[in-house]
Amino acid sequence: MYKICAISDFSAAHMLRGYKGKCENMHGHNWKVEVFVSAKELDEIGMVIDFKEIKKALNAVLEELDHKNLNETAYFKKVNPTSENIAKYIYDRLFAQQLAADGRRLKVKVWESDTACAIYEE
Numbered sequence: 001m002y003k004i005c006a007i008s009d010f011s012a013a014h015m016l017r018g019y020k021g022k023c024e025n026m027h028g029h030n031w032k033v034e035v036f037v038s039a040k041e042l043d044e045i046g047m048v049i050d051f052k053e054i055k056k057a058l059n060a061v062l063e064e065l066d067h068k069n070l071n072e073t074a075y076f077k078k079v080n081p082t083s084e085n086i087a088k089y090i091y092d093r094l095f096a097q098q099l100a101a102d103g104r105r106l107k108v109k110v111w112e113s114d115t116a117c118a119i120y121e122e
Ligand SMILES: [Zn+2]
Pocket: 014, 023, 027, 028, 029, 112
């Protein structure tokens, strides 16, 4: 299995509904997002997928979250903006843009601090 990774980041505020503790209050993170794409076979020029394609799709998704209060965005009005749910949201958006097409697999890792991350993959 071949696997490649592209990294980007965004800054946003959130507060966790139903959480008993400091994180129920508004606060911010600089989230780091790692996107992994893997494939059993490389394409005809020896790539899993062009890094440019991943970065273009990823940056379009993160641009919509950057410097927002996540709780006020359409998706996270209904879904609690935990790092787990942010990872799933980014996964779904990238999946919809065909990053997992042609037998490729996708994995999204979201770091909310240097020592805590959440991963979504299927
Ligand atoms: Zn937080």
